Amino acid sequence: MKGPLDRDGMANRVAQDIPEGAYVNLGIGLPTKVSNFLPVDREIVLHTENGMLGMGPVAGADEIDLDLINAGKIPVTELPGASYFHQADSFGMMRGGHLDICVLGAFQVSISGDLANWHTGGADAIPAVGGAMDLAIGAKQVLVIMELFTRDGQCKLVTECTYPLTGIGCVNTVYTDYAVFGLQSDGVYVREVFGDTSVTGLAEMTGLPLQQLPG
């Protein structure tokens, strides 16, 4: 028996799909882990929406500079060739379609590519959106990384989102612990399964009409 991927495994799987030369934004949380697995032989430029391209790893204790932080407000470092810019330019890079890839976490993704990742909609929840909605519509490709099921077993890839939406029809690919799903206009394609999962088994677990990518 081979089980599903763990969180490092999921992050590693996303990292392998990021090509040489890509300009990439990694969202807060699980997406940030992707940076730990980017292939060292590829030159990939990381964007952080608070105003930087060429972001390096998290700062070590002796490198901390409180003027140099990432979108999660964690001190980071700069790589050779880095640049700084204000927030209007930073979000213009996204909205203007210049960023190649954005990797985001999600509460739910619908099979038509709708994303819900900013608000649980709970009555007592304080709403905070940050850059989530700009990121969702602002990259050439939007990749979601998330566990396929919630802790209480609800599938997070759904026919229609029940959480408040972040963006409509914006997600291209969903990387989960069980499989990689490509969301296309003609349906959901299973690109790859992990462990002992089968496409038929996934279709039963998720209750979704899944298609296997030919070849």
Place this chain on the structure above:
Amino acid sequence: MISKIVISAADAVRDIADGATVMVGGFGTAGQPIELIEALLEQGASDLTIINNNAGNGTTGLAALLAAGRVRKIICSFPRQVDSQVFDGLYRAGQLELELVAQGTLAERIRAGGAGIAAFFTPTAFGTALAEGKETRHINGRDYVLEDALVADYALIKAHQGDRLGNLVYRKTARNFAPMMASAATTTIAQVSQLVELGSLDPEAVVTPGIFTKRLVEVGGALPAVTEGQ
């Protein structure tokens, strides 16, 4: 001779009146003009509308201004943080009005305000709760939401260096909202870590031209733990 230099943060914020709209730079604490905010707290203006990316961290700076009951409304993108307890409490008690704006839309609304653009269509937030009640339009195959420009009576920003004409350069990701805010307020007040002689800033590297700056004050001069070049 033009000199926009004022002697203290208190002097810089002296005329901010009750009911003013004030843009405050910073993303979290990076670029937050803490000394100007403290001076505003001390000065006593109330019923303020604050425009900032966040809604205060911990109990100092913007959070202290909120805690003192000086703020009627906050326009921001990300109020909820691990240490935003002051905002959280006031918001839950219904004592603070919140206008939540997507971060890129917030930046662009401020840029538009500074550039004399009344409103613009953006794809961000189309079909979401943040677009409810707003005009939308389908342009060249894509859906857009109409967003209004933001302007303010004052902007409080932090820069790294400035000269007496108000030319400013920033440091790393502490730049964030400051350049747009500088352009969008009637009176822009910059606190700088270092005042420099006229002519010593490289004109090619000036980020905020002095025309946008009305007052600047040198505070502290202390740089963060690691200085450039190290």
